Amino acid sequence: MNFTKMFIIFLITVITQSSVLASNDSEFTVEKANEYIAANKHKVIQTYRLQYHFMAPIGWINDPNGFIYHRGEYHLFYQYNPYNATANKIHWGHAKSKDLVHWKHLPVAMAPDQDYDADGVFSGSSMEKDGKLYVMYTGNSGNVQVQCIAISEDDITFEKVAENPVIEASTLPSNAQPQDFRDPKVIKRDNRYYVVTVSRTTENTGQVLLYQSEDLIEWEFKSILLQGTSAQGIMWECPDVFELDGKDVLILSAIQMPVVGDDYHNIDSVIAFVGTIDWDEGNFNVETMKELDHGMDFYATQTLLDDKGRRIAISWMNMWERSYPTAELNHGWAGAMTLPRILNLRNNYLVQTPIPEIANNYNLITTLSRRTLKNGKWAKKERTVISYVTSTHKLALNRKRSGVPITGAENPPVDQRQVTVPLENNKLSLQIFLDRSSVEIFANNGTETLTANIYPTEKSSDGIQFTVVGTAVINYLSFSKIVDKKS
Template sequence: MVLLKMFVIPQILIYLTIQQSSCAPRSSDLTIERANEFITQNKNNVKQTYRLKYHAMAPIGWINDPNGFIYFRGEYHLFYQYNPYSAVWDTMHWGHAKSKDLVHWEELPVALAPDQIYDTDGVFSGSAIEKDGKLYVMYTGNNPNGQVQCIAVSEDGIHFEKVSENPVLDASDLPSNAQPQDFRDPKVFKRGDLYYVVTVSKTVNETGQVLLYQSADLINWEFKSILLEGTKEQGIMWECPDLFELESKDVLILSAIQMARSGNDYHNIDSVIEFIGEVDWNEGKMKVESIKELDHGHDFYATQSLLDDKDRRIVIAWMNMWGRTFPTAILNQGWTGAMTLPRELHLKNGYLTQTPIAEIANALQHVTEFKDVTLIDQSGEFNQVAGEVGMLDLVVNLEEAKLFKIELRANENERTILSYDNESKELTIDRTNSGVYIAGGENPPVNARKIEVPQENNELSLQIFLDQSSLEIFVNGGLETLTTTIYPTEERSEIILFYSEGKTVIKSLKFSKIVL
C-alpha cells in the first residue's frame, strides 16, 4: 500500500511517496495480538541513527499524540497514537509505556486496537482516569459514520476491555452546531462527586469549539455546555483539549488547526494555545483572561497533562508537526515521532511557564563549567562543551552586545543556529542548514522561528536540551520554550560554537552529558 502526501509551497508542488511495509495486515486483522507479534518480530530492524536517548518513543513504527497520560499505582503511564506497522500515519492503535521517573521508559504491550465496529477506522486520542482502583481510558472511535467516544477498563493498567455500552457518546449527544465527523479527543477528570469530560468538535461554520459533558459513573453522560467557542482566526478545528486548575486559575490548553499567524506567533500550520481564565461551573462557560502560544518552535503539538502524587502539573507533547515531511520515514529508518521532555507547569504574570522535570537532573553526568567569560566581536568554542546528547545551561549579559549566537550540532557544512538580536529583543531558532531538509506547507515556508524575549537586568538565560534529533530550549526559566527536530547528515555533529557581535559576558555556562 502506498501513502501519498502532498505539500504545497509557493510555485513548488512537492509529492512525497512513502512505501509502507508489506507486512501491514488487512483492517480485519488489526488486533492487539497481531500488533504485538509484529513489534516483537521487527523492532530490532529499526535504524538507530536518529533515535532519541532520553525521550519517550515507540519501539517501531509511527507515533503521534500522547494519550492517557496518568500517574497510576506509583508509576507514570503514557499511551500514544500508534501505527506499529509503518513509519507513516495509518489506522491508529494505542501504544503504551510506563516510567517511575518520567526519564526511563519501559515498553508495554499495545493497549488498544481498532477491532470493533465503532472504532474500525482507528482508536483515536483520549485520556485516562482511576476509578475504584481500576484504570479507565476514554478514547475516540473513528468509523465511516463519524467519530464517537468510548470507554475501556483495566484491572492491572496494562490489559484493557472495551465496555459493552460503547459508544458512550455519539452524534446524538452533540449540540446542533457540531459536525459528527469531527468530534474527538476526550479529556476526562473528576470534580467533586462528578466526572467531567471536555471534547472538541468542528462547527458548521468551520471553527473549533470545546464541549463539556458530565457523568456520575463514566458510562452515562449528559451534555453540559459549549465551554468555549473559537473564532475564524483561531483555526478551522480544535484538537486535544485539556482543562485543569492551576494556582487558582483555570487553564485550557488545546491544539488549533490552521491558526492565523500574528506577528511571531502561530507560524506552524497548527499550533498549541493556552487559555487562562475562570470557568463558571454552573453555566459551564469559560471566561478567558489571556491567550498565548505555548511553544514557539517547529515541533510541538497535541499536549496532554497529568497531576502526580507530588501535586505537580506535568505536560508532554508530540515532538513533531503536521503538514511536514518526516525525515525518518523518507530515510527508511523504521520509525517516526517522539515525545517531548515532560515539563512542569506553573503560572507567572498570567501565563504558563514550562520547566524540565526535576528528575532529569539525575541523568546529568560529566559536567563542565565556565564562569565570567567575555566575547567581543569574536567566536569561540569551550573545551569539552560539545556533544549530540546533553544539556547546555547558560546565563549571558548582553548590555553591550548587538547579537549573540550559538551554533548547535555543528559540523563542516551543517548547523542549527540559536541567535538573540539585542536591538529587536528577538530570539530565533533557524534549522535551515541543520541537515536533512524538512519541507512543509507553511506559507511562506520558513525554517526559522522567532519570539520576542525581554531581558531581566540585561541578562538572558537559556537551558538547551540536545538529543540525537531534537532540541528543546527553555528561555528565562521557562517563560518561553522552543522545540525543534533536526536531522544532521554528517557522521559526527557535536560542535557547539559561540559568537558575539559587540560584547557578551557569559556569566555562567554549564554543559552536562545526559546518560541513562
C-alpha cells in the first residue's frame, strides 16, 4: 500500500450471552479433571470462541508449556484450570497436532496432587529421552518454588518421579528469592542437558539461571546466565534459549518494565535478546534487545524446533492483571494461544511470520488492486482501528471502541499501542488475521507484530472499512476466510 495516511477498520459480529459453570471440590487429580471436562465442556458459551486458534475445551488457560515436536506430531501443554475461568490450582492441559492448525485435545497431563506442587503445576518444558517424554515443571507450594520432573512412556499419562523436587530452592545463588524461582526450559547440547530457569533477586530484578545434568534427574547449578537491571522489570518469567541463524536467542517475559517510547506499555512484556552464549563460562553476551510484540495481549512465549528445521513460537494471547470479559460474562472459559509463528533473524532482531500451514485452511473470497482511496469518514460507531501515519511511520492498533471494555493495572489504560514500521519502497505490507475475538497483525513480513483481544457487541460490527486522510493507493489486497473450524 502506498499512501499518505491510512486507517483500516475491522469489525466482527458477536452477541453476548451468559452461563454459570460449577466449581470443583477441594481435591485435585487428573481423573477428576478429565471427568469434569467431559461432563461440562458442552456448557461453554460459544459467542467469543475462536475458530482457528488453540483454546482449551473449558475453563482457564494461560502459558504454553512443553511445546515439542515428538514422534511426528506437535505437542502443546498449557497452564490450565478446567473447573472455572480463573488462574487457580493450575493443572497441565495437553493437545497434539500434525499441522499446528488442527488440534486434538488429550487427557489432562498433570494435576496439583503432591505437597511440592499443591498450589499449582506451574510452567515448564519437555524433552525426549530414551524414547520417553520427560516434562520439567515448577512445583508451587506457596512460599517456595521448586523444579520437578514427570515422565511418560505413552505421551499421555505422566508419572512424577520419586526424586522430586529435582532442583531445590537450596541450590539457588544467594541473591535469589525462593518464592519466585520458576519456568524451566530444558535443552540438550553436546550430550549434556541444560535448563534455564528464572528467579527474582533480592534487589527485585530478574535473572536467568543455568543448571546442568547428565540424566535430567540430578542437577547442579552452573551460573547466572543473564542478570537483569531495574530498567528490565521486577521479575522475569518463561525463559527460552535456542540457536537461530548463527546466533543465540533468549526470549523471556518481563514483569513491570518501565515504559520507553512505544515499548513496554503493558504491565508485562515479552523481550527477545540476541547475542552469544559462552557455554564454558555460562553467560550471555547481549547484542540486541527488542519487545517481541507491540499489541496488548501477548505473553509467555515458548518455542520448538520441528523436523523441517523451523524454530516455531507460540504465546498466550492474553495479559495478566487485566479484565477477562468471557470470565466476567460467565461464558465458562478465558484465554487462548496465538497463531504459531516461524522465527528468523533479520538485521540481528527476531522477526515472526505465521506458519504457512494456515494458508491451507482458508479460501480466497475477493481481491482488489490499484484502488485509489481519498478522504473519508468512519461509518461505524463500534470499531477496531488499525492505522498507519506516513509522516511518523507509526502503525497502531486501537480497541477503545471495540466492544466490551478491557481494563487493567496499567495507568494510563492500554487501549492503543503503536510501533514504528518504516515503509519499504514507499509501501507498507500488512498480513492481518481476524478471529471471533482476536486480531493479529504482521507488518512488512513480520518485522513487527501487534496482537490483541477484542469483544464486539453490536450486530452492525460486521464489515471491514478503509478510510484515509489524504490519498492512498491499495496496490493489492486479498480477503480470505477460514473454511474449517480448528480445535
